Amino acid sequence: MIQPLLIEKIVSGSAMQNILSVQSLTKKFDDFTAVNDISFNVEAGSIFAFLGPNGAGKSTTIKMLTTVLRPTSGEISINGFNALKEQDRARASFGIVFQDHSLDDELTAYENIVYHAVIYKVPKKERSERIRKALEIVGLWDRREDYVKKYSGGMKRRLEIARALVHYPKILFLDEPTVGLDPQTRNAIWNHIRSLNKERGMTIFLTTHYMEEAEAIADQIAIIDHGKIIESGTVEEIKNRTETESLEEAFLKLTGRDIRDDNVPGNKMRTIRGMRRRTRR
């Protein structure tokens, strides 16, 4: 029993290239297990896609990784910091673009970013320069004085990405960053993300339902279903193992063709019913 622990210590000591490391992560809501004992590593500087059908446990996992939801058990290490014990240092290491809206509509775009820069303790001297750069990257510098409520969906998304860049995160979490956007905006956003990854070596952790997007951008992929990671590796490895031609086919082969109910905690009845329906088949 002692040996595996020792090995793990030696490995983690030498392997700082894993910017994110997850060990036996579990989350239970009453008697429903949303995330069931998952472990994975994300290499520094890589693009990691975390895929799964609705209700598979993606969002619950991201919430735990970004310290807003406490795991039932397991360990998370971000940038070398224990996300459960050294929360503030872990929080300073990542940026996140949430799946749903998280801007203050009653403030201007600029005020939203200033708020972010202050609560992330960006040095005062560098603040205006960093904000200008971040807004220029997403092409919103000219619209900075507009109230966010006047922004379109795509502009809001770009602003959220710009905001997440101001404190120079080591790892950027993107929870379905392109959902509901037109192809032009999606293309622009993926180009930004790719250049952030290439030029700044920023690690990207993303979820998406667009398999062709994941296939085009991700170095590593993990597929989660029913709270368990059922497949992981590069796109090629996954396609080979499942004997399919595309990631979409592999995904459908692995997770089945049933339509899933969303698993929102507090909406358990629906989930349980959905699960029964699945098991009956």
Added chain:
Amino acid sequence: MTEVIYILWLRQLQHYWRSKARLLGSLGQPLLFLVTFGFGFGPMYARASGGGNYMDFLAPGIVSMSILFTAVFSGLEVIWDRQFGFLKETLVAPISRTEIMIGKTLGGASIAMIQGLIVLSLTYVLGFRIPSLASLGLGLVFMFLIAVFFTGLGLTIASKMKDMHGFQLIMNFLIMPIFFLSGALFPLENLPPAIYFISRIDPLTYGVDGLRGAIAGMSVFGIYNDLAIIGSLSILVCAIGAVLFSRIEA
């Protein structure tokens, strides 16, 4: 630390200042109460108290009322932040939950203070006079403590609420009784034992009594007792709020 608190405070003031409809709308109720109760019950109060001026009694009560409602509402605004997703943005930041609690309490309390000061100047128009600058200063202390206590209470409740469905419940079964049984509108004398008891455990009772003692020279419990009670309650509620905020999940 201080800059984080400042930006949290600033955001609430920006919201308040930009929403002129809310600013004006929330003055309607105090003005209505001052005019209708003030002139309606004035003669009755004068007869019962042997020539007392009801406006002197009522003005501190209505100032307290406007602070109470504005403060609780500012605290409960966190629920909107949660529903519109902005709370997450604050919660994933590398700042302590105590900083969030302090910033939001000061923000809400400042708004409630501004609202209270506007109502106080309305009472001047209706004939209420504060005897001296010193009593105004002491009055401001009480106004601030009422504002801090009830913003803290609003935040504490909000940290446990997922959406606005419970809002009516809180208004009708907590905030309205706190207002009506605080002695803001009528003297707390010769009451049935149950009502008497509730009025004595009502935190606002001591805020209203202290404010009335400070700016109108009428106090039942003594100004310094009031100060001690509402002061320690404010610290207590903020401490409880900070603990609950540290456990909040988005």
